[in-house]
Amino acid sequence: MPGDLRDGRIVIVGASLAGLRAAETLREKGFTGSLTVVGEEPHPPYDRPPLSKQVLLGMAAADTTGLPMRPGPPMSPDLPMRPGPPMRPGLPTRQPLDADWRLGVRATGLDLDGKRILLADGDSLPYDRLLIATGTRARPWPRPEQAALEGVLTLRTRDDAARLADRLAAGPRRVLVIGAGFTGSEIASACRERGLPVTVAERGTAPLVGALGGTLAKLATGLHRAHGVDLRCGVTVTDLRGDDSGRFTGADLSDGDRIDADLCVVALGAVRNVEWLADSGLAAGTHGVACDAGCRAFDMYGIVTDDVFVAGDVSRFPHPLFDYQMLSLEHWGNAVEQAEVAAHNMVTPEPRRRPHLAVPVFWSNQFGVNIKSVGVPTFSDQVVIAQGSLRDRRLVAVYGYRGRITAAVTVNMAKWLEHYQRLIETAAPFPPGPGAADGHPLVTEFPLPSDVPDPKGLSHGPTVALTGHLPDRRLTVVRPAG
Amino acid sequence: MAVDTLLERITDQANRPDPYPLYAELREAGVARQTDGSYLVGTYYDIVSLFHDPRLSSDRRNRAAPYRGLEAEEPEQMLPFIRLDDPEHHRLRSLATRPFGPPHSPDRIDSMRGEIAAITEELLASFHGRTRIDIVDDFAYPLPVTVICRLLGVPREDEPVFREWSGAIIDSVDIRPGEDPTERQRAGIQARAQMGRYLADLADQRRGRPGDDMLSAFVNDPDPAGALTHEELAATAVLLLVAGHETTVNLITNGVLTLLRHRDQLDRLRREPDLMPGAVEELLRYEPPVHMLQRTPLAHVDVAGTTIPKGVPVVLVLASGSRDPKRFRDPDRFDPARQDNRHLGFGSGIHICYGAPLARVEAQIALSALLPHLSTATLAEDPPPYRHSAVLRGPRHLPIEL
Numbered sequence A: 001m002p003g004d005l006r007d008g009r010i011v012i013v014g015a016s017l018a019g020l021r022a023a024e025t026l027r028e029k030g031f032t033g034s035l036t037v038v039g040e041e042p043h044p045p046y047d048r049p050p051l052s053k054q055v056l057l058g059m060a061a062a063d064t065t066g067l068p069m070r071p072g073p074p075m076s077p078d079l080p081m082r083p084g085p086p087m088r089p090g091l092p093t094r095q096p097l098d099a100d101w102r103l104g105v106r107a108t109g110l111d112l113d114g115k116r117i118l119l120a121d122g123d124s125l126p127y128d129r130l131l132i133a134t135g136t137r138a139r140p141w142p143r144p145e146q147a148a149l150e151g152v153l154t155l156r157t158r159d160d161a162a163r164l165a166d167r168l169a170a171g172p173r174r175v176l177v178i179g180a181g182f183t184g185s186e187i188a189s190a191c192r193e194r195g196l197p198v199t200v201a202e203r204g205t206a207p208l209v210g211a212l213g214g215t216l217a218k219l220a221t222g223l224h225r226a227h228g229v230d231l232r233c234g235v236t237v238t239d240l241r242g243d244d245s246g247r248f249t250g251a252d253l254s255d256g257d258r259i260d261a262d263l264c265v266v267a268l269g270a271v272r273n274v275e276w277l278a279d280s281g282l283a284a285g286t287h288g289v290a291c292d293a294g295c296r297a298f299d300m301y302g303i304v305t306d307d308v309f310v311a312g313d314v315s316r317f318p319h320p321l322f323d324y325q326m327l328s329l330e331h332w333g334n335a336v337e338q339a340e341v342a343a344h345n346m347v348t349p350e351p352r353r354r355p356h357l358a359v360p361v362f363w364s365n366q367f368g369v370n371i372k373s374v375g376v377p378t379f380s381d382q383v384v385i386a387q388g389s390l391r392d393r394r395l396v397a398v399y400g401y402r403g404r405i406t407a408a409v410t411v412n413m414a415k416w417l418e419h420y421q422r423l424i425e426t427a428a429p430f431p432p433g434p435g436a437a438d439g440h441p442l443v444t445e446f447p448l449p450s451d452v453p454d455p456k457g458l459s460h461g462p463t464v465a466l467t468g469h470l471p472d473r474r475l476t477v478v479r480p481a482g
Numbered sequence B: 001m002a003v004d005t006l007l008e009r010i011t012d013q014a015n016r017p018d019p020y021p022l023y024a025e026l027r028e029a030g031v032a033r034q035t036d037g038s039y040l041v042g043t044y045y046d047i048v049s050l051f052h053d054p055r056l057s058s059d060r061r062n063r064a065a066p067y068r069g070l071e072a073e074e075p076e077q078m079l080p081f082i083r084l085d086d087p088e089h090h091r092l093r094s095l096a097t098r099p100f101g102p103p104h105s106p107d108r109i110d111s112m113r114g115e116i117a118a119i120t121e122e123l124l125a126s127f128h129g130r131t132r133i134d135i136v137d138d139f140a141y142p143l144p145v146t147v148i149c150r151l152l153g154v155p156r157e158d159e160p161v162f163r164e165w166s167g168a169i170i171d172s173v174d175i176r177p178g179e180d181p182t183e184r185q186r187a188g189i190q191a192r193a194q195m196g197r198y199l200a201d202l203a204d205q206r207r208g209r210p211g212d213d214m215l216s217a218f219v220n221d222p223d224p225a226g227a228l229t230h231e232e233l234a235a236t237a238v239l240l241l242v243a244g245h246e247t248t249v250n251l252i253t254n255g256v257l258t259l260l261r262h263r264d265q266l267d268r269l270r271r272e273p274d275l276m277p278g279a280v281e282e283l284l285r286y287e288p289p290v291h292m293l294q295r296t297p298l299a300h301v302d303v304a305g306t307t308i309p310k311g312v313p314v315v316l317v318l319a320s321g322s323r324d325p326k327r328f329r330d331p332d333r334f335d336p337a338r339q340d341n342r343h344l345g346f347g348s349g350i351h352i353c354y355g356a357p358l359a360r361v362e363a364q365i366a367l368s369a370l371l372p373h374l375s376t377a378t379l380a381e382d383p384p385p386y387r388h389s390a391v392l393r394g395p396r397h398l399p400i401e402l
């Protein structure tokens, strides 16, 4: 029956976190039609956060981070899938996830008129509804001949992580990390934990300043220094050097200094995988594919489509809590939630569709501390330490924008996050008011400027980008690709 | 302002066997001021939100004058971390965790399974040839006491001594509106001091001669960061000994009572032993050992449309939240296979039960071992006689016929 949304052909492009969660949800919501998942990587879906944490410490092999599948494993062309979690007693036994996995194949184009996906192997896949979940890739070092030096790596995929872990295990003399965002900082932390000398070069004033603003960036600086990182801020790496056999030997800095190192990790942030959509007519650009709160893609004229959906790191969506600005997030939790909403809406008629309103949540483990964030810290003009203290490296920083709470970041105090999430969701007034049992009166009553720099001044791209009209000076204009 | 008598009725001994209809009334009534001035909160989401509100203090010294009580005036006595706020709470809880759980002692509880099973078997052996036993005196009380004694390194023979202290301490924190607490509090302070001295002396004897118990670990930690002061050690050890044996007894006893009241579920658990961990969680939801906790707001706090003033005690009725139909489907049904069971039995937030992994293992082993004995057993009295406390609620005795 043509009008039945639970039947027909659905294609998902991108076989990672968002793609998998969407596929599972589609089946759980009763979609009985044909379901095809296309993925460029040869591996079945796996988890990325451990790649910069346990894997680099040698605590887990890179090929052990496979994502458990809610129903069963797909047919994998290479590595066997880790079996799903053991069935809990009392749970109904599930059918295996029924999907056709096209792994190791890149989608090269989208024909909206013909409702077809073009594949690199020359095939094309017709669809009735499409989900775009192509995520991001690591931003490479801008000079290709230098990026190609042996010993210059990036970190995004399982294969990248395996290579980097091997290199670290071999005991390099010094590691150079370019970019001190979350990924760069976690890599530096892993190096130190393994006892390896490491230099971190960051164009901004401090590590994490782009994500968390000036106050917590001070804490991040302290962490790097206390763990023996050779931290260079306010400098750019101008050139990577190699020897005659093409092996990386070091780098030149804009302040004239030279770093001798035998391993270089380029952690300059992420690039959205949108090139394959360049001629599609969708609103796809450097900040991702724009969609509405129901995950439906916009075309280049700003008209919403009804059969093309977007989820995960590749998406760009409006959020009411942040003045309906378009957000681009590189967050695990967002990929999961948005994929579930997209899948729900793909098989549900209009009046019962759901909006994707989840408050962004992100975490990072580095230098022995757990950093967790809720809301959008960069959407702020002020910040206050509401609980704990910088000195103890245990605190809750609360961010406000024009008198309401828009974000909170905990350091080793994640148990409190839920409370602040509720405050964000209810647009509670900023500052949060005194009374926290572990607040320091002289601190909690004095909000500071949040000091979020213009992302252009950073080495790495931000993991949260406000890509619409901006609250203050930081305006980014997004043009459609092509 | 309208004043409610619910707290009086809930704490009335006559309602001890079945307080649940009163909890339903409480959830209906919303957050209301009680005759003693305190505020009662009984809905799941409000309780969870207060557990995570940094303005709610566990330190009673923050109470306004009329509610402060004797203990808050006692400057000499070091408070246990259950009664302190961060950062002190965090520091002491972390130190107390070093010999008990991850990251320093990740296998501690797991490695006690064999010992717990052996103690259980010993107790069960004493049932042999008897037709009537008291689940409390013959099983549910001696088991956790023996376990916590071994864990801490306290001689089991001293039980009669610290049983009395423990009773006085528990009494001193009970909620009894309309009764002057001064005497109870005085007795509690004294008991805590005596028990503290007793435990600190035991620890001192192990300085330099460590056994594998926790008191030894506290005084012999080679890392200076692991050091507790003498007073901190005493307060912490008292907390562990009391918390370790006044709660698990109720969980095991309530478990037996509930299973004998739900024969079908008893049979099901015998057929499907894998359900036991879930059944213990369901007991923590359905018949929890800890019914209420108290907090003190450090600022005016709005809850469900009511403003609770700064310094006035708030009573979180966990046992009511765990039966809230807005959170749990069919909340008054005992269902060992229940999914999505995030009950409030161990609290939530930074004070969430420290001993939960141990309590779970104890209850799972104890109830699993009891099951074969229960299939032909009957309750000699239903409802059984209850202990006085409305906060730590449980049967005083549970006689059954085998």
Ligand SMILES: Cc1cc2nc3c(=O)[nH]c(=O)nc-3n(C[C@H](O)[C@H](O)[C@H](O)COP(=O)(O)OP(=O)(O)OC[C@H]3O[C@@H](n4cnc5c(N)ncnc54)[C@H](O)[C@@H]3O)c2cc1C
Residues within 6 Å of the ligand: A013, A014, A015, A016, A017, A018, A019, A038, A039, A040, A041, A047, A048, A049, A050, A051, A052, A105, A106, A107, A108, A133, A134, A135, A136, A137, A155, A156, A157, A183, A273, A276, A311, A312, A313, A314, A329, A330, A331, A332, A333, A335, A361, A362, A363, A364, A365
């Ligand atoms: C090292 C690392 C550490 C991280 N740590 C954290 C953390 O601690 N906390 C946190 O919240 N988040 C973290 N993240 C981010 C998190 O992993 C991402 O948000 C998440 O992976 C997004 O999932 P996704 O499915 O949207 O995109 P991706 O995981 O990027 O997947 C997209 C997939 O699509 C495929 N693809 C791309 N183009 C095509 C095409 N044309 N045709 C077919 N397939 C295509 C890609 O090969 C890829 O497999 C981390 C990421 C990395 C790399």
Ligand code: HEM
Residues within 6 Å of the ligand: B058, B081, B082, B083, B093, B239, B240, B243, B244, B245, B247, B248, B251, B288, B289, B290, B293, B294, B344, B345, B346, B347, B348, B350, B351, B352, B353, B354, B355, B356, B358, B359
């Ligand atoms: C079934 C048994 C148990 C139940 C139902 C239980 C319940 C609870 C609850 C509800 C709290 C929260 C108190 C608060 O928030 O104010 C708590 C805290 C605590 N429990 Fe338990 N408990 C049990 C067993 C144990 C055992 C066996 C131990 C010791 C080994 C223990 C040690 C503690 C300690 C030390 C705290 C204080 C934690 C803190 O303040 O951070 N408990 N318990």
